[in-house]
Amino acid sequence: MKRLVLAALLLAACREDEARAPDPVTMTGEALGHFCMMQLDRHPGPKAQIHLAGLPDPIFFAQVRDALAYVKGPERDADIRAFxxxxxxxxxxxxxxxxxxxxxxxxxxxxxxxxVTGGMGAPEIVPFSDAAAARGFADREGGEVMRLEDIPAGTVLAPVEITPEETPT
Known part of the structure; x- marks a missing residue:
């Protein structure tokens, strides 16, 4: 009986550990973009990191748009544990x-x-933790504030023409 209880506790602890999302990691100078394999700290604009099941380290993206394309696209073959x-x-x-x-x-x-354009020169989708900050940015730079689930797949999966870099004021 003691073994059964111990086994049940261990199984519950494993499931809880699996369900808990990994914390974000610091983006160091060695962080490379998943698609471009370039150092992220050499590119302007927001970045992203995605933790996948079965991988010990996150994959990084030079643009949030690229990460959204990864999430909304058909090529992903592992479960996302954290984004x-x-x-x-x-x-x-x-x-x-x-x-x-x-x-x-x-x-x-x-x-x-x-x-605005992101680190790889494509139009960027700019993230904020605060809705008011997002609205302020949209008032200055244009665009629409939306949540992750409301961003249409076509917005991040459609081809774009790369133009000279524009940065927000």
Whole structure:
């Protein structure tokens, strides 16, 4: 009987550990973009990290748009355990989005359609933890504030024409 109780407790502890999302990790100078394999700290704009089941480290993205394309696209072959994006409401600037100011993508407020480009030169979808900060950014730069589930797949999966870099004011 004691073994059965011990086995049940161990199983419950394993399930709880599996269900708990990993914490975000600091973006170091060695962090490379999943698609581009370039150092993230050399590119402006918000970043993203996604923790996948079966991988010990997150995969990073040079643009939030790229991470959203990964999440909404058909190529993903592992379960997402956690998805974090740069909180641009507390970022020092567009060129210095921060290395530890992550917010959960599921609770973030995104500005889509603003006249800004991300780290790889494509139109960017800009994340904020605070709805008022997102609305303020949209008022200055254009675009619409929306939640993760409301961003249409076509917004991030459609091809884009890369233009000279524009940065927000």
């Amino acid at each position: 974090y994006v740069s909180d641009m409401g507390v970022a020092a600037s567009w060129d210095a989005p921060g290395i530890d100011n992550w917010t959960e993508a599921a609770t973030a407020h995104f500005v889509a359609g603003a006249g």
